[in-house]
Amino acid sequence: MQHDTDASLIGHEYEVEVGPVAHGGHCVARTDSGRVLFVRHALPGERVRARITEGESTSRFLRADAVEILEASKDRVPAPCPFSGPGMCGGCDWQHAKPGAQRRLKGEVIAEQLKRLAGLTPEEAGWDGTVMPAEGDKLPAGEVPAWRTRVQYAVDAEGHAGLRKHRSHEVQVIDHCMIAAPGVTELGIEKREWPTLASIDAIAASGSADRQVILTPKPGARLPIVELDKPVSVMRVGENRRGEKQVHRVHGRPFVRERADERTYRVGEGGFWQVHPQAADTLIKAVMQGLMPRKNDMALDLYCGVGLFAGALGERITDKGAVLGIESSKRAVEDARHNLQDLDRVRIEQGKVEQVLPRTGIDSADIIVLDPPRAGAGKQTVRHLASLGARRIAYVACDPAALARDLAYFAEEGYRPVTLRAFDLFPMTHHVECVAILKPVEKSA
Numbered sequence: 001m002q003h004d005t006d007a008s009l010i011g012h013e014y015e016v017e018v019g020p021v022a023h024g025g026h027c028v029a030r031t032d033s034g035r036v037l038f039v040r041h042a043l044p045g046e047r048v049r050a051r052i053t054e055g056e057s058t059s060r061f062l063r064a065d066a067v068e069i070l071e072a073s074k075d076r077v078p079a080p081c082p083f084s085g086p087g088m089c090g091g092c093d094w095q096h097a098k099p100g101a102q103r104r105l106k107g108e109v110i111a112e113q114l115k116r117l118a119g120l121t122p123e124e125a126g127w128d129g130t131v132m133p134a135e136g137d138k139l140p141a142g143e144v145p146a147w148r149t150r151v152q153y154a155v156d157a158e159g160h161a162g163l164r165k166h167r168s169h170e171v172q173v174i175d176h177c178m179i180a181a182p183g184v185t186e187l188g189i190e191k192r193e194w195p196t197l198a199s200i201d202a203i204a205a206s207g208s209a210d211r212q213v214i215l216t217p218k219p220g221a222r223l224p225i226v227e228l229d230k231p232v233s234v235m236r237v238g239e240n241r242r243g244e245k246q247v248h249r250v251h252g253r254p255f256v257r258e259r260a261d262e263r264t265y266r267v268g269e270g271g272f273w274q275v276h277p278q279a280a281d282t283l284i285k286a287v288m289q290g291l292m293p294r295k296n297d298m299a300l301d302l303y304c305g306v307g308l309f310a311g312a313l314g315e316r317i318t319d320k321g322a323v324l325g326i327e328s329s330k331r332a333v334e335d336a337r338h339n340l341q342d343l344d345r346v347r348i349e350q351g352k353v354e355q356v357l358p359r360t361g362i363d364s365a366d367i368i369v370l371d372p373p374r375a376g377a378g379k380q381t382v383r384h385l386a387s388l389g390a391r392r393i394a395y396v397a398c399d400p401a402a403l404a405r406d407l408a409y410f411a412e413e414g415y416r417p418v419t420l421r422a423f424d425l426f427p428m429t430h431h432v433e434c435v436a437i438l439k440p441v442e443k444s445a
């Protein structure tokens with residue numbers, strides 16, 4: 001039996017004044033009785049009618065969608081995508097904000113996380129407070145940037161391709177995704193029916209003409225014959241006898257080729273590559289400007305993926321120096337070793353940073369780049385890195401909260417950020433990428 005005290009509030013509506021944007025991209029508001037709402041599709045300063053999408057009368061906070069805008073912000077624009085809005089596609093949650101306002105709001109989230117979790121003002125973090133577009137991203141104002149080179153389509157019960165709704169397994173059927181790169185759209189996935197599939201990952205490399213689809217069949221279903229508008233390589237997701245996910249090549253190359261800093265990188269299924277076409281070059285430039293590698297440096301590239309930063313470092317560390325990359329994914333390590341085989345100062349180790357790094361016996365490094373997954377590196381790894389005495393550390397982060405937490409750990413170990421740069425590598429969404437350069441705090445005599 002359900003008590004009155006924990007009754008579901010889903011569907012209840014409140015008129016609220018919308019406060020600041022919070023980590024995760026939702027705006028904070030309060031009901032008249034003081035309940036905290038995280039409101040999607042709203043903007044700071046607006047008055048909206050918010051409909052509860054998650055929460056009970058006893059929940060600490062509720063989630064809501066702005067279903068009617070009673071007083072609009074000057075930053076609001078009509079969402080260009082017909083599939084974006086309350087109850088629809090969960091992808092682009094900031095379509096209703098002008099591009100400049102999107103970047104300003106991302107900046108406000110970074111500033112808030114730095115203050116709350118690392119006790120740093122923007123000045124103390126070496127940040128001018130701006131979020132820059134990716135290098136070379138010169139899209140005219142007002143146009144929707146078609147940047148997404150990798151799109152994961154979900155398939156509904158009738159076989160129509162679409163995108164997942166926000167925090168839901170339901171599929172929003174679409175006829176095209178506005179932020180998908182032209183190479184993805186040209187495949188025509190949405191024009192066909194896929195009754196035997198659960199999902200389709202579509203990849204259109206930006207560094208080559210390679211196109212790939214990774215098909216996940218419904219349990220027990222057969223793989224369809226794939227006929228798309230452009231030639232693609234096809235991979236299939238299955239399970240081995242132990243129930244572990246395995247990916248097999250059906251036809252074509254089992255990888256796509258990408259380019260960054262004038263090198264070609266092979267990226268196999270499951271290997272990480274930045275989704276925005278200008279992201280890899282933008283990040284390499286920011287990291288190299290910050291680290292300023294010297295020919296004899298001992299350098300580490302942690303969470304190295306298919307070798308993006310290790311490649312850039314290996315090009316610059318040419319004399320008696322060395323570069324060690326560490327990456328947990330076996331497939332990515334195979335690709336990294338292939339990609340960097342011409343760089344004889346570069347070595348790649350497979351395994352988790354927190355396990356492999358202590359095993360290497362390395363007790364000093366001159367420069368370090370780390371680009372961990374969303375959760376960040378964590379206290380143990382930060383402590384280990386600080387003990388290596390590097391003169392500079394570049395921290396690449398896709399989550400400002402994880403970055404701020406790790407900056408606080410670095411501060412405990414005597415490292416502080418000297419510059420921080422933020423890039424809008426995910427336009428139309430609340431996501432943002434940061435590069436912080438850290439140096440040891442000089443000890444006073």
Ligand SMILES: C[S@@+](CC[C@H](N)C(=O)[O-])C[C@H]1O[C@@H](n2cnc3c(N)ncnc32)[C@H](O)[C@@H]1O
Nearest residue numbers: 272303304305308327328329352353371372373
């Ligand atoms: C954000 S990606 C960065 C990849 C690469 N630096 C790039 O920009 O292309 C993070 C990478 O860390 C790897 N990874 C995740 N957890 C790890 C761990 N504990 N140790 C080592 N690698 C890990 C993932 O497989 C992924 O390739």
